[in-house]
Amino acid sequence: MIEGRVFKFGDHIDTDLIIPARYLNTSDPAELAKHCLEDADPSFAKEVRPGDVIVAGVNFGCGSSREHAPLAIKAAGVACVVAQSFARIFYRNAFNIGLPLLECPDAPRIPAGSRVRVDLQSGRIEVLDTGEVFTARPIPPFMQEIIAAGGLIPYVEKRLKTR
Amino acid sequence: MGMTITEKILAFHAGKEYVEPGEIVKCRVDVLLANDITAPLAIKEFERLGVPLFDPNALVLVPDHFTPNKDIKSAEQAKTVREFARRHRIPHYFEVGRMGIEHCLLPEQGLVVAGDVVIGADSHTCTYGALGAFATGVGSTDLAAAMALGETWFRVPPSLKFVYTGKLKPWVGGKDLILYTIGQIGVEGALYCAMEFTGPVIEGLSMDGRFTMCNMAVEAGAKNGIIAPDEKTAAYLEGRARRPYKFFRSDPDARYQAVYEFDVSQLEPQVALPHSPANARPVTEVTHITIDQAVIGSCTNGRLEDLRVAAQVLKGKKVHPYVRLIVIPGTQEIYRQALKEGLIEVFLEAGGAVSTPTCGPCLGGHMGVLAKGERAVATTNRNFVGRMGHPESEVYLASPAVAAASAVLGRLAHPSEVVQA
Ligand code: SF4
Numbered sequence: 001m002i003e004g005r006v007f008k009f010g011d012h013i014d015t016d017l018i019i020p021a022r023y024l025n026t027s028d029p030a031e032l033a034k035h036c037l038e039d040a041d042p043s044f045a046k047e048v049r050p051g052d053v054i055v056a057g058v059n060f061g062c063g064s065s066r067e068h069a070p071l072a073i074k075a076a077g078v079a080c081v082v083a084q085s086f087a088r089i090f091y092r093n094a095f096n097i098g099l100p101l102l103e104c105p106d107a108p109r110i111p112a113g114s115r116v117r118v119d120l121q122s123g124r125i126e127v128l129d130t131g132e133v134f135t136a137r138p139i140p141p142f143m144q145e146i147i148a149a150g151g152l153i154p155y156v157e158k159r160l161k162t163r
Numbered sequence: 164m165g166m167t168i169t170e171k172i173l174a175f176h177a178g179k180e181y182v183e184p185g186e187i188v189k190c191r192v193d194v195l196l197a198n199d200i201t202a203p204l205a206i207k208e209f210e211r212l213g214v215p216l217f218d219p220n221a222l223v224l225v226p227d228h229f230t231p232n233k234d235i236k237s238a239e240q241a242k243t244v245r246e247f248a249r250r251h252r253i254p255h256y257f258e259v260g261r262m263g264i265e266h267c268l269l270p271e272q273g274l275v276v277a278g279d280v281v282i283g284a285d286s287h288t289c290t291y292g293a294l295g296a297f298a299t300g301v302g303s304t305d306l307a308a309a310m311a312l313g314e315t316w317f318r319v320p321p322s323l324k325f326v327y328t329g330k331l332k333p334w335v336g337g338k339d340l341i342l343y344t345i346g347q348i349g350v351e352g353a354l355y356c357a358m359e360f361t362g363p364v365i366e367g368l369s370m371d372g373r374f375t376m377c378n379m380a381v382e383a384g385a386k387n388g389i390i391a392p393d394e395k396t397a398a399y400l401e402g403r404a405r406r407p408y409k410f411f412r413s414d415p416d417a418r419y420q421a422v423y424e425f426d427v428s429q430l431e432p433q434v435a436l437p438h439s440p441a442n443a444r445p446v447t448e449v450t451h452i453t454i455d456q457a458v459i460g461s462c463t464n465g466r467l468e469d470l471r472v473a474a475q476v477l478k479g480k481k482v483h484p485y486v487r488l489i490v491i492p493g494t495q496e497i498y499r500q501a502l503k504e505g506l507i508e509v510f511l512e513a514g515g516a517v518s519t520p521t522c523g524p525c526l527g528g529h530m531g532v533l534a535k536g537e538r539a540v541a542t543t544n545r546n547f548v549g550r551m552g553h554p555e556s557e558v559y560l561a562s563p564a565v566a567a568a569s570a571v572l573g574r575l576a577h578p579s580e581v582v583q584a
Binding site for chain 2: 017020024026027040058063064065066067070087089092153155156157159160
């Protein structure tokens with residue numbers, strides 16, 4: 001169960017906003033986390049705490065295939081991203097590295113700065129101050145398998161053993 | 164029910180007779196690609212597995228983003244890739260001086276052929292759809308897994324069909340078609356889908372123009388862009404394909420999630436304004452916008468035809484005193500050919516800077532990063548906030564003809580303002 005504060009962003013948050021290319025001369029997650037979303041919200045990296053949740057509109061993570069984007073978000077402490085929709089490469093990457101994503105059509109109605117409790121299994125998102133409940137689409141079974149294994153690499157390790 | 168070209172290629176590589184959209188399939192991959200930014204992460208993950216590469220011939224490594232190395236950290240990244248290539252005896256590792264921007268280089272070198280399934284740790288891997296291949300971008304971890312397994316999983320995408328009819332005006336080409344298309348459907352208009360480009364206008368388009376179109380499919384959120392192979396594809400593959408190839412075509416009764424028909428006879432050269440590739444306008448509506456820099460290059464428009472068109476506009480002209488023109492041939496081979504044809508001479512005479520192949524300014528890496536408040540017209544594919552430098556700089560996406568004309572006039576310009584077609 002995830003519990004944290006909501007950081008809100010709009011539509012089409014692209015990978016250049018999530019982690020600008022000027023910082024891509026490293027793949028150290030802690031380094032990347034320092035600059036996470038800095039061109040969209042310069043105070044984000046300083047304010048975010050472990051367990052917090054990003055909530056956004058449509059097409060989150062569009063643009064480049066850089067896995068540095070979900071890595072930066074995860075290393076910043078974000079426990080999951082809730083958006084109306086995700087760009088497809090970002091979607092794969094996030095699960096592969098162990099950052100869960102939830103697709104929620106009503107994401108824009110989740111209040112900024114509120115505290116939420118998120119249940120990844122059921123997709124239930126509860127706003128703690130008001131008790132309002134939002135429902136996200138369940139995570140597809142294939143992605144759940146990857147999460148259960150602990151990411152894509154452990155999943156592949158398992159497959160290599162059984163073949 | 165028939166299948167689309169995308170479905171057929173995926174079915175073939177999954178060892179199945181038939182697949183349908185939404186289904187998850189495991190596919191054999193023919194080519195794997197990574198660059199100096201994405202390869203180091205993939206290598207790290209791959210080495211955790213402690214298994215050999217499934218096929219050293221299938222992996223292509225191209226350090227192109229921050230090379231020739233722009234700083235110490237990027238030099239370290241490039242070194243990681245180089246040493247991995249040597250350790251594993253990767254034949255298709257491309258060193259500075261013998262390389263090119265990956266998506267110009269792989270087709271040119273015949274490393275990708277029609278009918279392939281290609282995954283690359285770079286979003287513009289979708290470029291190779293122009294050859295009638297299924298090609299898509301993935302992240303480093305997906306690539307690492309495929310380096311070990313020789314296969315990956317896909318959700319079979321629904322296909323969108325785009326039919327282009329009419330006759331293109333002078334100075335209008337692949338870049339204008341794709342900017343216009345993204346302008347029509349939006350940057351999430353093809354999310355998770357295959358974009359299949361068809362119709363007489365596409366048949367008439369050169370291979371370079373087709374690469375440009377498929378290159379930007381990801382800018383509409385697509386999984387892949389694809390064009391049915393024809394005699395032009397065959398002529399292109401002739402003499403360069405390093406493996407046998409296979410032509411797939413969509414069945415007449417294939418199913419599409421949507422069909423778009425565009426009569427493009429009246430289409431003007433397009434410019435996508437900041438900060439979205441979907442902000443496309445006819446250039447004639449924005450000729451009042453002044454520019455500080457013009458960039459001609461990238462995996463979208465750094466090919467020979469692009470340089471020829473740019474030179475046609477720039478021949479005998481001078482770059483506006485307030486503008487920096489930066490021309491970056493897509494590969495070493497393109498550079499050499501442009502030199503032979505006298506194109507480089509034209510750029511230098513006009514007062515432009517010509518660089519060795521690199522992604523450079525396209526992603527705000529080096530070789531032309533923008534300062535606060537500066538504006539560039541670029542033949543690249545993304546104009547997101549901060550893409551070419553300072554978060555308050557601006558990028559206007561356009562064709563090589565428009566970029567060249569704008570370099571001369573110091574503002575966004577229609578090529579016919581500078582030269583007769
Ligand atoms: S030229 Fe630009 S878009 Fe193409 S691969 Fe390089 S950075 Fe990416």
